[in-house]
Amino acid sequence: MVAFYIAVIYLAVIFVTGRLLQQKVKAVKSPLSRIPGPWYGPLTTLHLRWLFSTGEIWKLVQRSHAKYGPIVRLGPRQVWISDKDALKKILVKNDLPKVAMYAEISRDKFSPGLFGEIRYDAHKRLKRFLSPAFTVAYIDNLETYFKTTVRDLLDKYQSTIAEDPWRLPKMALPLI
Numbered sequence: 001m002v003a004f005y006i007a008v009i010y011l012a013v014i015f016v017t018g019r020l021l022q023q024k025v026k027a028v029k030s031p032l033s034r035i036p037g038p039w040y041g042p043l044t045t046l047h048l049r050w051l052f053s054t055g056e057i058w059k060l061v062q063r064s065h066a067k068y069g070p071i072v073r074l075g076p077r078q079v080w081i082s083d084k085d086a087l088k089k090i091l092v093k094n095d096l097p098k099v100a101m102y103a104e105i106s107r108d109k110f111s112p113g114l115f116g117e118i119r120y121d122a123h124k125r126l127k128r129f130l131s132p133a134f135t136v137a138y139i140d141n142l143e144t145y146f147k148t149t150v151r152d153l154l155d156k157y158q159s160t161i162a163e164d165p166w167r168l169p170k171m172a173l174p175l176i
Contacts, residue, residue, distance in 0.1 A: 027076065037064065037073035045075045 020043075027033065027042030040047065051057040061080050064072040070083030081087045106116025114130055117123040132138055 023076075030076070032073050032077075032079060035071055035073040035079055036068040041073050041078075042076055045078065048075050048078060 023043055051060055064074060065082045070086050072080045074080055102116050103112055103118045106112035114126050117126055
């Protein structure tokens with residue numbers, strides 16, 4: 001019976017050691033391995049979770065930026081950036097792929113929309129198709145539609161009040 005417990009403990013130690021070794025190899029092979037940061041950053045997120053829960057993550061981030069520079073890796077997948085130009089480079093010039101989390105958030109997995117689409121070509125086509133709808137000129141052209149709709153609503157309110165000022169109109173009122 002004692003041999004069974006020793007074998008279980010032995011297997012548990014081998015499993016934990018294997019996982020730690022796997023994390024080390026993954027951290028070394030990661031594309032983020034060239035980003036400076038503390039030695040424990042690529043291995044765990046426990047320190048980040050603790051500091052987030054206590055509200056003191058900002059202290060670690062400030063110390064790390066002072067020590068390592070404007071781009072710091074504080075966890076296996078956590079990179080903190082304090083430089084505006086570096087952030088612009090990452091967001092605009094380096095066209096990084098979206099992570100699968102965005103697809104998981106989407107309501108419909110067969111038609112995820114612009115936010116949930118993670119395939120590069122499909123996202124690019126959808127973004128190109130939708131981009132004219134969000135320009136300032138396009139929204140300015142919609143002003144006449146907004147004016148007529150709001151004017152019709154106000155006319156309806158005025159006519160209802162003119163008929164009987166004490167009767168509420170039978171239409172949905174926005175709740176604020």
